Amino acid sequence: MIEEIFQQFRDWIDNRHEYAKEWKEKNTKKIIGYLCTYVPEEIVYAADILPVRILGSHEPPTVTEPYIFAMFCHLCRDCLAQGLKGRFNYIDGIVEGQSCLHLRQTFNAWRLHIPTNFAHYIHIPHGIQNPHAIPYLTQELTKFKKALEDWNGKKISNEDLDKGIKIMNENRELMRKVHEFRKLENPKITGLEAMEMVLSSQMVDKEEHSKLLNKLLEELPKRNLQRNTGTRLMIIGSEDDDRVFMKNVEALGATFVIEEHCTGSRYLWDDVVPQEDRLSAIASRYVNRVPCPSKDWPEFTRIQHAVKLAKDFNVQGALVIQNKFCDPHGIEIPPLREALKKVGVQTYPLEFDVTVPWGQFRTRVEAFLETLTGLEELF
Amino acid sequence: MNQKYPTEPLKIWNEAKLLRGKYYENYLDAHKLGGLRWAGGAWSFSSIPAGLGEDVYSITGEPHGATIAFFKDFTAKCHEAVEAAGFPRTLCAYMRNYWGSILLDKYIRADGKVVDEHPVPDFIWQDHICCSHAKWYQVAKWLEEKKGKKVPMYCVDVSVGYSMDKPLEDFKINYIVRQLSDGIEWLEKVTGRTYNDKLLCEAVWNEINATRLWAEICALNQNVPAPLDEKTMYSLYVMGTLMKHRKECVDIYRKLKTEIEDRVRRGIAAVGNERFRIITDTQPPWGFLKIFREMEKYGVVSLGSLYTFGLIGMWKYRPDGTWAPKDLPLEKPQTREEAVKMIVEWTVDRPEWAHFYQPEAKTKMILSIVKQWKVDAVLLHYNRGCEGLSVHIAENRHGLLDAGVPVFPFEGNMGDEREFDFPGTLARLTAFFESMGLKKLGE
Incomplete structure (x- = not known):
């Protein structure tokens, strides 16, 4: 099922x-x-x-x-x-x-x-x-x-806005509940599966999506993934829907236990808090949500949030990805890496393009994983 | 070969050069003089900090980044430092130059002399319309903090859109006004100074006059022969990017306007053999301004660009459809409230903000320049160093071609010489001129 x-x-x-x-x-x-x-x-x-x-x-x-x-x-x-x-x-x-x-x-x-x-x-x-x-x-x-x-x-009436808020809040809340299962020592879902859950929510009718999420939440406690969690990774940076990359990295003995980007947790982290003025309530949500770095100044609040995520999800290492030419995320790479390092999370930067050179990236990611877990024996 | 038009050097040249040099020195020496210094962008509302006193000096990041770019050895060191610190090399080139200067702890004067110690600003005063504006100074602040220096930062969000045909809605104007009003209180708090509204009103009026005067000067280039060429304009418009709110800026632009009007009366040309008039777009590759001299060999004069005209100059469409310097407000502001509202209403019409939102708006303005300035072709700089001014540039190319204007696109970088192929560009440009029926003069 x-x-x-x-x-x-x-x-x-x-x-x-x-x-x-x-x-x-x-x-x-x-x-x-x-x-x-x-x-x-x-x-x-x-x-x-x-x-x-x-x-x-x-x-x-x-x-x-x-x-x-x-x-x-x-x-x-x-x-x-x-x-x-x-x-x-x-x-x-x-x-x-x-x-x-x-x-x-x-x-x-x-x-x-x-x-x-x-x-x-x-x-x-x-x-x-x-x-x-x-x-x-x-x-x-x-x-x-x-x-x-x-x-x-x-x-569009207030009742209509209430309906819209309910649809969105419910979907986000259910996905956050699923994310709780990623905090476990042996997460119940992989990073790829989490990405596919969030991505699909952006593509289909959310009421239909939420029905499936409810079923998922019934089944997840019983699930045994039958795989080694390996190194607990975070992926953070520009928009990322590269499922092949996620799958390939997780095949190297690692699991993405959390991500911080807009096809992942950033999309679902905050709800609309109801107010009499519905539009003001919605505006508050979009101003106060986990921000895209393009809007996050003068304080680096997204970085503070990422550090909290890394702690909450017990992250060992983070892949910091930047879509080539994405200035808002590129600008924040050194402060982000420094902040994560301060809480003991090592990072590795990768520049993404429309296609990812997996041959090169594999070597680099493997080397990064080795630095986190100790070198494998040669023979 | 006989020259077609008389030429002569600008009388104001040395005065302008001295003023620019003094600006950089004043920033460096501000603390010795008992004053304050602040850092921010060329588009920041510079008249607001002016209310803190007459001894407040600024350095604006883009012209500073361009100055660094002009001196290529120092630029290379800045870029190396920034890349070594882990920043991508694809970021805004000015921003990287500026950060490099902080990382190296060096400061470059207007004459290219590099001195030790990057002067730390007392505060940062910036605005944000491009993805990099606020982030630039957020990181500058972070870099200073790593060196143990805390720099307070205030940044005004001006990303409210642009309206070509009707005034921007009140709620958008008020959004900016409220941020600036809060900003004045913030300035008092971080500097411990009492704010002087009279100085604010003076500075706002200066800024409005300086930016209007620059537009009037650019409008004189509609004449044939053109009294100014774009390479020279770069050395003159920079005053507006550095100190548009200061009386010295208004004074020198007033003098310059008088001199250019005189040149027009006497038929003095910038390029003696002017026979083909072009305009460019966005910032040039600063390390390669000699390309303009190469163009002159074909009798080509660059009259400016929407960038040189509209980065600082303020323009507006008249009811008859012509593009002209924006009318001054009827009276000078008398109170803080009037001054803040006036500068916001003045600034939101900045032509160089239009294209951020509407490629059609920029195309329309370029086409107006083509028509009114009697332009034969447009050179579009696909500038890898500035995403803000390159945004929608491909759409502008379509718009110009659709209107039958010859276009020469070339790729480069305003502040990183590694991304500009000078010989290659020159070869293509030569072929373009030949396709326009031009030959090298004397051949």
């Missing part, structure tokens, strides 16, 4: 477009694509629209050069490539929540070159540590809500 659940997560990822098309036909509702997890899906659900995250396919880029200068990260180019190739031709609109220049460029290229009925950019504040960010974002969300209402021809 439990293997079927994980297989379902995998199937949803591998067949995400087929799923979305079938969902649309069955429900006769709209679908919106979004690029960054700063888009408040609560409001999209409140509008009775399905939000799906646009991600890349890890194929060498062939179609984006005329639209995005190649010094921008592979994620932003790979996302645009999916649109240019028509793989998201079922979405009715696109929304972006301000995070980095890279994804903003994808949004604008998409808006300009791919037929779309609805395109909205939410100016999520960058200064999340200043006290004016929440009232400001509340106003931005009011604009977003109205734009959705005008486009969809349907008012």
Whole structure:
């Protein structure tokens, strides 16, 4: 049973477009694509629209050069490539929540070159540590809500917003409960499985996803993974949905017990705390959530959070990944490594591109694991 | 071969050079003079710290990064230090130059002389629209802390978008105004000084006038022959990036405007054999400014760019559709509240902020320059050193080509010479000029 659940997560990822098309036909509702997890899906659900995250396919880029200068990260180019190739031709609109220049460029290229009925950019504040960010974002969300209402021809009531908040909070809470099983001496799920759980939640109807999570939570206590945990690793950095890399590293005698990036725990760590003013409640969540480093200044609060995660999940070593050209994450690499080192967590940096050179990375990761566990005997 | 137009050196040149040199010296010596020094970006609201007193000196990071880039030996050392510290080499080149200077504990003067000890600012005053702006100084603060020096930092979030056709909504303006108002209280707290609103009002008015004057100077380049070339403009616009809020900046721009108007009246050219007018885009590869001299051999003059015009200069579309220097507010501000609101409303129209959000806005402004400045072709610098000013550049290329404007894109880096192929670029550029029907003068 439990293997079927994980297989379902995998199937949803591998067949995400087929799923979305079938969902649309069955429900006769709209679908919106979004690029960054700063888009408040609560409001999209409140509008009775399905939000799906646009991600890349890890194929060498062939179609984006005329639209995005190649010094921008592979994620932003790979996302645009999916649109240019028509793989998201079922979405009715696109929304972006301000995070980095890279994804903003994808949004604008998409808006300009791919037929779309609805395109909205939410100016999520960058200064999340200043006290004016929440009232400001509340106003931005009011604009977003109205734009959705005008486009969809349907008012969004407080009850609708409550429904959207409930859907999102429930899904995040269930995934956090699953994460508790990663703290165990012998974790009940692998890092790859955790990634597939979170990734699929960004691609399918969350109510359906949550039903499966409830089943998973019933089954997990009984699960015996039948594998050595090996070195307890953390993976931290830019957006990462490279499942092959996760699988390969975990085959080297290690388990990713936690990750800190936006296709992992960063996506699900914080809930909306209900308030009378629903939009203000949602704004508070997106200002106070674990931040993308692009918004995390003047204090390094994300790094403090990562240190806490490393302790809570008993991490032995961390792979610090940076998508090439991802400046916000690249800038934080030395302070992050220093902070983790202070709590006894050794780190190793890896630069990711659209495809990962596993041959080289394998040698490097093996060497890193050896430094954490002691050298293997030669013979 | 006879020269087509008369040329003569700028009379103001030495004065401008001295002013720039003094700026770097003042920052270095601020503590000896009993003053304060702060660090931040060229786009920061520099008129706000001016309310702390007349002995407050700043160093703005981008021009400092560009100065380092001009002196390639020191740049290489900065980059080595930053890479050795574990930072990726793909980050903003100015930022890496600046951090390198901290890591090496060296300071470069305007003349290229490197002295020991990077002067630590008393506080950091920055704003944030590009992914790197706040992070740049967050790390600078962290690097100083590692050396045992605590530097307080304040950063204003200005990432509220851009509006071409109508004023930005009040809630967006107020978001910035409130942060600046809090910032004044913060400045008092971290410096222990009493804030002087009169000095603030003066500084705001200076900044508004300086940035308007620079736009007026750039507008004079619509004349044929152009009285200024872009390489010279780099040495002059820098005053606005360093000290746009200071009276010295207003004074020198006023003098410069008078001199350029005189050059226009007398038909004095920047390039004696001007016959083909181009503009560029984004910062140049600072270590290779000689490329402009190579262009002159073909009778090509670079009139500037949206970057040189709009990084500091303030512009606005007029009802007749022309792009022109932005009108001054009717009166000088008299109170703190008026001054803060006025500088925010003035600043949110900065042309170089438009393209961060709307590639169409930048294309529209470039096309206006092409038309009004009688431009024959555009050189687009795909600048690996600055993601902020390279964002959407490929879209701008489409927009220009669609409008029938010849475009020469080239890849480089404003501050890291390892990423600029000078001979290769020159060879391609020569071929481009030949495709435009140009030959080297005298051939």
